[in-house]
Amino acid sequence: MQVLHFLFGVLGNAIALFLFLSPTVTFRRIIKKKTTEDFSGVPYNMTLLNCLLSAWYGLPFVSPNNLLVSTINGTGAVIEFVYVTIFLIYAPKKVKSHMMGLLALVVTIFTSVALVSVLAIHGQTRKVFCGSAAVIFSVCMYGSPLAVMSLVIKTKSVEFMPFLLSLLVFLCATFWFIYGLFGHDIFIAIPNGCGSVLGAMQLILYMIYRKNKGSLSKSATTSTQAIAHPCVEIGDKLDSDNNPVNVHQHLHDSFVVEQV
Structure with a gap:
C-alpha cells in the first residue's frame, strides 16, 4: 500500500510539473512584446496562494506522509511567483x-494560516x-474549468480545450x-476527486465536439466573455494567426485547480 501511495504521488508530481510549466508560452510572448496585453494576472496570484x-x-509537522504534496506545490509556488514577477515587470x-x-x-492569507497553525x-x-x-x-478555483467547458458547449468548438492538455489534467487529478x-486523506482525495470528474467531463466534451477545431471569429470570441470566470479573461482580440490572445490563460487555469 505504501509503495502504491508513493508511486501515484510521483506520477502526480511529474504530470503536475509539466502542467505548471505550460503557461511559459504566454510569458515568452509577454517578454518578447514587453507588454502583458489583455492577459490577466489574477489567475497566477490565485494559483500561487493555492500552491503555498x-x-x-504537506509538511511533515502538519500532515505526515504527504511530503510529495509539498514538493510539487513548493515547486509550483516558485514557478507561479516567477510568473507574477514577470507580469509585474511588464x-x-x-x-x-x-x-x-x-x-x-x-502573502497575508498564507502568513495568517501558517502562523495560526504553528502558534x-x-x-x-x-x-x-x-x-x-x-x-x-482549491474549490474556489473550480470556476475556471467550468468556464472553459461552458465555452466549448456555447461555441461547439474545442479550440480552447486541446485533447492532450485535457487528458493530462484528468490523469493528474486522478x-x-x-x-x-x-x-x-480526505483533504487530498475530495478536491482531486472533483477535479478528476471535471477532467473526465472535459474529455467527453472533446469527443463530442472534436471535429470543430476552427478558430473562432472575433465576434464569437467577444460574445463568450460573459461566461468567463472572474479570474480568467477571454481575449476579445486576435493575434496575427487569428487566435484569441488569452487562450493559454484558460488552459493554465484549467489544470491548476486540481493541485492540492
Whole structure:
C-alpha cells in the first residue's frame, strides 16, 4: 500500500510539473512584446496562494506522509511567483498596482494560516485547519474549468480545450485522488476527486465536439466573455494567426485547480 501511495504521488508530481510549466508560452510572448496585453494576472496570484497553502499542508509537522504534496506545490509556488514577477515587470502602471495588492493579499492569507497553525493549534486540529484552508481555495478555483467547458458547449468548438492538455489534467487529478485514497486523506482525495470528474467531463466534451477545431471569429470570441470566470479573461482580440490572445490563460487555469 505504501509503495502504491508513493508511486501515484510521483506520477502526480511529474504530470503536475509539466502542467505548471505550460503557461511559459504566454510569458515568452509577454517578454518578447514587453507588454502583458489583455492577459490577466489574477489567475497566477490565485494559483500561487493555492500552491503555498497546499505545500504548507504537506509538511511533515502538519500532515505526515504527504511530503510529495509539498514538493510539487513548493515547486509550483516558485514557478507561479516567477510568473507574477514577470507580469509585474511588464504590466501597465494601473494593472501593476492591482497586482501588487493581490500579491499582498496572497502573502497575508498564507502568513495568517501558517502562523495560526504553528502558534495556536496542534496535532490533528492543525492538519484539519490547514487542509480545510487548502481545500477551500482549491474549490474556489473550480470556476475556471467550468468556464472553459461552458465555452466549448456555447461555441461547439474545442479550440480552447486541446485533447492532450485535457487528458493530462484528468490523469493528474486522478493520480492525486488515488494518492489521497491510499493515504486516507480526505483533504487530498475530495478536491482531486472533483477535479478528476471535471477532467473526465472535459474529455467527453472533446469527443463530442472534436471535429470543430476552427478558430473562432472575433465576434464569437467577444460574445463568450460573459461566461468567463472572474479570474480568467477571454481575449476579445486576435493575434496575427487569428487566435484569441488569452487562450493559454484558460488552459493554465484549467489544470491548476486540481493541485492540492
